[in-house]
Amino acid sequence: MQHFASDNYAGVCPEALQALLAANVGHAPAYGDDDWTRRVSDRLRELFATDCDVYFVFNGTAANSLALASLCQSYHSVICHELAHVETDECGGPEFFSNGSKLLPASGAGGKLTPQAVGEVIGRRSDIHFPKPRVVTLTQATECGTLYRPAEVAAIAELAHAHGLRVHMDGARFANAVASLGVAPAEITWRAGVDVLCFGGTKMGLPVGEAVVFFDRRLSEDFAWRCKQAGQLASKMRFLAAPWLGVLEDEAWLRHARHANAMAQRLATGLASIPGAQLLFPVEANGVFANLPETVLAGLRERGWRFYTFIGAGGARFMCGWDTQPASVDALLADIRGLSA
Ligand SMILES: *Cc1c(COP(=O)(O)O)cnc(C)c1O
Numbered sequence: 393m394q395h396f397a398s399d400n401y402a403g404v405c406p407e408a409l410q411a412l413l414a415a416n417v418g419h420a421p422a423y424g425d426d427d428w429t430r431r432v433s434d435r436l437r438e439l440f441a442t443d444c445d446v447y448f449v450f451n452g453t454a455a456n457s458l459a460l461a462s463l464c465q466s467y468h469s470v471i472c473h474e475l476a477h478v479e480t481d482e483c484g485g486p487e488f489f490s491n492g493s494k495l496l497p498a499s500g501a502g503g504k505l506t507p508q509a510v511g512e513v514i515g516r517r518s519d520i521h522f523p524k525p526r527v528v529t530l531t532q533a534t535e536c537g538t539l540y541r542p543a544e545v546a547a548i549a550e551l552a553h554a555h556g557l558r559v560h561m562d563g564a565r566f567a568n569a570v571a572s573l574g575v576a577p578a579e580i581t582w583r584a585g586v587d588v589l590c591f592g593g594t595k596m597g598l599p600v601g602e603a604v605v606f607f608d609r610r611l612s613e614d615f616a617w618r619c620k621q622a623g624q625l626a627s628k629m630r631f632l633a634a635p636w637l638g639v640l641e642d643e644a645w646l647r648h649a650r651h652a653n654a655m656a657q658r659l660a661t662g663l664a665s666i667p668g669a670q671l672l673f674p675v676e677a678n679g680v681f682a683n684l685p686e687t688v689l690a691g692l693r694e695r696g697w698r699f700y701t702f703i704g705a706g707g708a709r710f711m712c713g714w715d716t717q718p719a720s721v722d723a724l725l726a727d728i729r730g731l732s733a
Contacts, residue, residue, distance in 0.1 A: 402713035405597030411638025457485035468526035503536030537679030549585025648714035
């Protein structure tokens with residue numbers, strides 16, 4: 393039985409696994425000084441069409457926390473959406489690794505910040521008693537399964553830069569965003585003003601690992617030391633890096649992301665015809681958020697389905713992954729339909 397609780401329930405995609413196995417040959421330099429790490433970094437520079445600086449860490453919490461810490465002094469603050477993973481799901485990691493930089497949550501429809509919301513926070517205080525805003529962080533795709541268009545990123549980044557703030561992007565589902573928007577990766581990152589991207593590998597089908605991509609190389613000074621101190625420097629780095637080679641080859645990462653997005657569309661389309669089911673947000677990536685009657689949710693759980701209900705009263709989140717089968721979506725829909733009758 394496949395589940396919809398998280399895209400992290402899925403296993404490793406074949407391309408990543410093949411590349412991982414292929415890297416298991418002989419001896420290679422440790423701590424990132426190997427050919428696989430060099431090649432993936434070069435591939436990412438090609439993908440983003442710029443001379444960015446790339447690091448690999450074990451998970452998204454570390455990627456976000458360390459990236460944000462590299463942009464902030466302890467007396468700075470980070471503007472984020474109130475539903476942002478950095479605010480709600482990282483156990484204070486960004487604050488901890490930055491030695492106290494405060495997160496300043498702002499609201500916005502569909503999990504998205506707007507220039508207005510960001511501007512309001514920037515303009516709120518300028519005295520020395522309040523932590524100085526230094527970073528805006530955007531999640532792409534958002535925690536609500538919506539997307540920022542290139543122009544939306546650019547508008548926020550322009551405002552941020554005009555006030556001396558840096559722009560960080562939490563791209564745990566960056567692949568789903570790129571696949572859905574059909575844009576070049578550069579268009580929704582550095583060309584739109586993103587300074588640092590945490591490019592999620594795990595949710596798109598790698599066994600483990602995220603890439604931290606610095607488009608402004610001045611910001612990555614000392615980042616290697618920061619990773620090492622935080623316990624995020626992989627000693628056998630080739631195994632963190634190699635799976636990326638597999639998914640970057642022939643655009644497998646985009647193919648998988650497109651599939652996950654399509655499964656979310658299939659689910660959303662099915663839900664639209666079920667009385668009592670109500671979509672909470674536009675389905676733009678691989679997540680579907682729906683209001684369902686409490687009895688339906690309880691019935692689904694009884695039948696073994698796993699999903700989260702953390703947004704709104706009765707709202708359920710269904711995530712699709714690279715391996716989600718159409719038959720699994722249809723089985724879930726059949727159960728929802730049956731329980732709704
Ligand atoms: C999953 C996720 C992360 C990373 O979480 P880890 O469990 O630490 O890998 C970061 N941001 C968002 C929006 C996520 O959904």
